[in-house]
Amino acid sequence: MSGTLVADIRAERGVFSLDVSLRVEPGEVLALLGPNGAGKSTTIGCISGIVPLDSGRISVGDSVLDDTETDVVVPIEARRVGLVFQDYRLFPHLSVLENVAFGQRSRGVARSEARAAAAAWLDRLGLAAFGAVRPGSLSGGQSQRVALARALAMEPDVLLLDEPLAALDVEVRADVRAELADHLSLFAGATIVVTHNLADAEALAGQVAVIEGGRVSQLATVGELRRAPATPWVASLVAR
Amino acid sequence: MLPLVALVVRAPWGSLLELLSRDEVAQALGLSLGSAALATAICLVLGVPLAVILARSTNWPSPVRRLVRALVTVPLVLPPVVGGVALLLLLGRRGLIGQWLDEWFGFTIPFTTVAVVIAQVFVAMPFLVLAVEGAIRGVDSRLETAAATLGASRFTVFRRITLPLVAPGVSAGALLCFTRALGEFGATITFAGSFPGVTQTLPITTYLELQRDPDAAIALSLVLMVVSVAVLVSLRDRWVPGLSA
Numbered sequence: 398m399s400g401t402l403v404a405d406i407r408a409e410r411g412v413f414s415l416d417v418s419l420r421v422e423p424g425e426v427l428a429l430l431g432p433n434g435a436g437k438s439t440t441i442g443c444i445s446g447i448v449p450l451d452s453g454r455i456s457v458g459d460s461v462l463d464d465t466e467t468d469v470v471v472p473i474e475a476r477r478v479g480l481v482f483q484d485y486r487l488f489p490h491l492s493v494l495e496n497v498a499f500g501q502r503s504r505g506v507a508r509s510e511a512r513a514a515a516a517a518w519l520d521r522l523g524l525a526a527f528g529a530v531r532p533g534s535l536s537g538g539q540s541q542r543v544a545l546a547r548a549l550a551m552e553p554d555v556l557l558l559d560e561p562l563a564a565l566d567v568e569v570r571a572d573v574r575a576e577l578a579d580h581l582s583l584f585a586g587a588t589i590v591v592t593h594n595l596a597d598a599e600a601l602a603g604q605v606a607v608i609e610g611g612r613v614s615q616l617a618t619v620g621e622l623r624r625a626p627a628t629p630w631v632a633s634l635v636a637r
Numbered sequence: 638m639l640p641l642v643a644l645v646v647r648a649p650w651g652s653l654l655e656l657l658s659r660d661e662v663a664q665a666l667g668l669s670l671g672s673a674a675l676a677t678a679i680c681l682v683l684g685v686p687l688a689v690i691l692a693r694s695t696n697w698p699s700p701v702r703r704l705v706r707a708l709v710t711v712p713l714v715l716p717p718v719v720g721g722v723a724l725l726l727l728l729g730r731r732g733l734i735g736q737w738l739d740e741w742f743g744f745t746i747p748f749t750t751v752a753v754v755i756a757q758v759f760v761a762m763p764f765l766v767l768a769v770e771g772a773i774r775g776v777d778s779r780l781e782t783a784a785a786t787l788g789a790s791r792f793t794v795f796r797r798i799t800l801p802l803v804a805p806g807v808s809a810g811a812l813l814c815f816t817r818a819l820g821e822f823g824a825t826i827t828f829a830g831s832f833p834g835v836t837q838t839l840p841i842t843t844y845l846e847l848q849r850d851p852d853a854a855i856a857l858s859l860v861l862m863v864v865s866v867a868v869l870v871s872l873r874d875r876w877v878p879g880l881s882a
Contacts, residue, residue, distance in 0.1 A: 445786055473785040486783035490801045499797070503789035551787050 399586030400458015428602035479553030500551025676757035721827025772806020
């Protein structure tokens, strides 16, 4: 079941305060674009349940993940939020297939069924040949695809990607970016991609929410950002 | 190194097989290997949960944490003889607990094979607990978080992520624990005595033979040394987990 992601997030971390409101429709990809330390990763940390909210509400369709007014806090493992980490975080002691099957296995799906589903995802993402290998022997681009397959195989309601291309070498980055854009279209739910790179945002997302200093400073398409940058940071980014 | 060289140089190589095939030697060797293996198994059963608790105790008040850690580590720094005396005072026929065991069940522990195993567990446990605790602390908590986002409960995370990642630490700890139990002398002779076939383990036999038949003592020392070196060599391989991505 996928629905519209609606997030009103307020979180204090020492002197830094985050206050953002986002709305992402099913099938839509929103890019969170901003400088380092602007609160992009904290935002998706809140949606995935890793970072607690100080106040606010997060919901996907009819299901509420967080609501500080009614004291609803769904634990991390009970949210159906797929998260692709910047550093991938593949389990080194499990095969690629077992990594991808991990989500369904954790939710009590039988081993053979979870493996079959995982194999289908590997196939879809062009990883069919790598099922039996350990993640340690994969390239950066392959690891990223496995991390994506692992998140998609848990059949999430929402998909979050934290700087999915940042750990890749420059030579492969453009190829992986194009592949990733294709693969994101396989997912029917709301998707958020965190990036600090305009080209990544343009290739992967329709809308862009620019986050600076913990606030959304502009919500627009990349074309609109180019034509009418609302802040000096956006202006310098599009001028590059 | 020099003492070990001396041991190898002076070893009675010609009569080694004859010396090691004597009945009392075979008996002591069997008793030592059996009791040390049992002690290691008991340390695993008791020590792994203890290590988990210690590693996850970061949110406890720090005096409590330090006290528990000190209690776990005490047998490491305690002279083994003192450990033996303490075990006697606890489990001896007139000991704190021992007197009731004797009165209610007619069961006395000192100077039995059970006492040998208890003495070995007492001195060897810290090696296992500290090794496993270190391994658990070394596990990348980011992987545990990733597992949680995939829907794994805390128990599933521990069983499928944490435990497999600490397996090399557990086996290293178990090997250290086994070696320490195998070499145990002071607490054993104090708490369990030296009855041939019952409590006379290899180190005790070695000590006694040194006064009777030095060549036999050297041969036994050689056996204990070979076991220790073998453990050391196998640890060198195991300590590098080969798991890092």
